[in-house]
Amino acid sequence: MPKLKEDCWICKSLHDxxxxxxxxxxxSVGKLNPDQFFKGYSFVTLKWHSEELYQLSDKDRKSFLEDMSRVARALSEVFNPDKMNYELLGNGMPHLHWHLIPRYKTDPLWGRPIWTGTRQRKRFSREDYQRVVDRIRATLGK
Ligand SMILES: [Zn+2]
Structure with a gap:
């Protein structure tokens, strides 16, 4: 059975x-980043603690990649970005989670990784998060 890790905050907050x-x-679990400076910025997180793609079984790795791709496609349909960035870093906490970052030619860091400059954070109202979550869900359900 896949295991959670006691001192990992990602394990503790899978659904939060x-x-x-x-x-x-x-x-996997897919959720919006509370910071929506990049419209549609989302995470797809493995539901148990594992730190490297190569440590997953072929079956688990395949479904983790499929889930990520499926979510990326839905985000592209909803937000219509100019490019999708896929990042699997794990420097802050080594628990496998994809950063899916829709990129737009209008974004101030266009052409560069999002980590290379400073940016303001953008929070939505509860209603606006709900609206976005509903749109992504509807698109995933198609
Ligand atoms: Zn973990």
Missing amino acids: PAHLVFFESPT
Whole structure:
């Protein structure tokens, strides 16, 4: 059975904050980043503690990649970005989670990784998060 790790905050907050979660499979949870400076910025997080892609079984790795791709496609449909960035870093906490970052030619860091400059954070109202979550869910359900 896949295991959670006691001192990992990602393990502890898989479904938090609950109002940002828009996707769940046996392998992953998809949710919005509370910071929506990049419209549609989302995470797809492995549902148990593992630190490297190569440590997953072929089956788990395949479903983790499929989930990520499925969510990326839905985000592209909803937000219509000019490019999608896929990042799997784990420097802050080594628990496998994808950063899916829709990029727009209008964004101030266009052409560069999002980590290379400073940016303001952008928070939505509860209603606006809900609206976005509903749109992604509807698109995933198609
Ligand atoms: Zn963890």
